[in-house]
Amino acid sequence: MFCVECGKEVSKLYNGLCVKCYLKKEIFFSPPKKIDVFVCRNCGALKINKKWEKGMDEIIANFLKKYVKKGIECVEINFIPESKEVVFKGMLNDVLIEERKKIDVRVKNSLCEMCCRIKGGYFEAILQIRGEQQLTKKEIERIDDIVYENLEKKEKAFVTKREERHGGIDYYIGDKHFAADIAKMLKEIFHAEMNVSSSLAGKKDGKEVYRLTYGIRIPAYSKGSYVEIEGKLYKIEDIRKKIHLYDLTTGRGIHVYKKDMKKAKIVDTEEKEAVVLSIKEGEIEIMDPETFNAITILTPFKIKENVVKIIKWKGKAYVVQKKGN
Ligand SMILES: [Zn+2]
Ligand SMILES: [Zn+2]
Structure with missing residues (x-):
């Protein structure tokens, strides 16, 4: 077989051309001259297509993948903001192709979906955390840490509102799955009681929308606390299915149910x-x-x-x- 351009004899032709001539003539990467990137003015999230994401260079590179010619393996696409240039590297069989294209990235001010929801006061569930006695500052700090540290790990979750009420805290949460996870976590960590209730919040697309309220009741005692039960003094040694108490007068241990702790008074x-x-x-x-x-x-x-x-x-x-x- 001979290349129609240079006449060289080769074993494989591309559109009648040898590899060398084909690479010279063909364009393998044809990105648009301009792309619009929407930037959320609140959180900095970016959007080119439909999704809000973080990381300008990756988003642009991902977006441009579809402009690679079919049959070419895309090795990498790099956006260089300084020169407003995109470097494309691909493979045609064993031959490495490299093309550089100028792209005008226009940044547009916007507000992402999540920030829109936060601003609009959107929430799917309420975490209502109360103590049997007023929560201490330390407890409140610890609960805040648990909520906000886990929030960072979840992309779609957010807290619309946080309110300290009746000696406890209310979190209005934008994602019901996140709310359920946190409720379970708090229940385990604090040996708390939990109840879930739902209320009709309205209709969306003809369907009834319910909002969940997770009531978490944190006991006043914890491991190491001293309590008075029926005039006797105990130290809480452990909290499991039952509460392990140590009787300071007799030196004996007893196990009681959580419900029996209702009559326990915290000894300061x-x-x-x-x-x-x-x-x-x-x-x-x-x-x-x-x-x-x-x-x-x-x-x-x-x-x-x-x-x-x-x-x-x-x-x-x-x-x-x-x-x-
Ligand atoms: Zn040729
Ligand atoms: Zn945002």
Whole structure:
């Protein structure tokens, strides 16, 4: 076979031409001269086609893939903003093709779908987080961290509104799946109770649209808390299906159901270390770490340590230590 252009004898022809002549004549990449990129003025998201995305150079490169001639393998498309140039590299069988094209990228101001929704107050679910007692600052911080850190991982989720109400927080969430995930997460982390309710929000395309409310009730106690139940003092050792309590008077552990904790009152106290002055069967004498007076504490078992952890409650001191510790 001979090339009609240069007359060279070759084993394969492209449109009657040898590879060399074919590459000279043919255009393999024909991008448009101008493309419009819409930029969301709120979040910086970009759109050329239908989707809002991040990363100008990648979006342009992806968009231009369809302008590569059929049958040519696209190796890479690089947009160089400084020179407003696109470099195309492709393969025709074993031959590398490179073409450079000028492209005028026009940036247009816009507002992306998500920001539109946020601005319009759109939401699909409410996370209503309450404490059995008013949530502490620390708890609120921790909940915020959980919500917003997970939000960053989800592309389509957003919080339309956050409100501190009735000692808790309401999050208005733009994605119901995200709301469900977070509700489940908070339930597990805080050993909280959860209930879900839905209300009719209106109609869309003839279909009824429901909004979900996830009510999360965070217990006032957590692992390590001290509680009073029916006049007795307990430390919460663990929270599983049941609550593991340590009775500071008897030195025994008991397990109770979460519903039994309704009658538990949180005891506001702090563990302190105290020096042991003398030890007897069933009682020790310690130096009160606040007043430096010697006080006697009844103990459910024999103490062996020279220093013990104690707490005070209603004018009485208790040894926190467990047997054998
Ligand atoms: Zn030729
Ligand atoms: Zn946006």
